[in-house]
Amino acid sequence: GAGVSQSPSNKVTEKGKDVELRCDPISGHTALYWYRQSLGQGLEFLIYFQGNSAPDKSGLPSDRFSAERTGGSVSTLTIQRTQQEDSAVYLCASSTGTYNEQFFGPGTRLTVL
């Protein structure tokens, strides 16, 4: 069956530009997570969506970062005025929320020049 998909797989942008990263979760999964993975830093939690509840945005590093989830399915992570320190792999995961096993997408590798 289809897993979590993310697009684009790679994104190179110039400092100061805005970028949008997309995540298609597994159909029927009510929970969706965004993480950032930098070299040697592990997975950094960014934001969590659960059903129709207000998202948990406690991990967003600055107000340049925002995310939305339309219709309880597809999610978009937007980074405005990108900085070089935003360069990382951005991972999306979805879950049924049972014992919280998360299924990860392949990630989007963002490079800010």
Next chain:
Amino acid sequence: QKEVEQDPGPLSVPEGAIVSLNCTYSNSAFQYFMWYRQYSRKGPELLMYTYSSGNKEDGRFTAQVDKSSKYISLFIRDSQPSDSATYLCAITLGNQFYFGTGTSLTVIP
């Protein structure tokens, strides 16, 4: 102090060796304990999970949790070159996931 601490390695072992990967955590309220495997340029995939102290075995993999010491381990028996990957521990509290930084493992044929 980080919620979860994991030695980043790298760890290099010969094929057939027993591998021990470890994490420590700080919050005794943590509920679920998981190990993820991540191949290069791929997303993490769940290997094992448990919620109680003790051992859980799945083929060549054994997950061990010691809640009194706040210590979790993953053992890989008869390691194979295909086990070469980064292994991340993850611990949950409610909907919050806390990941270790990952240990890079290379199994040499």
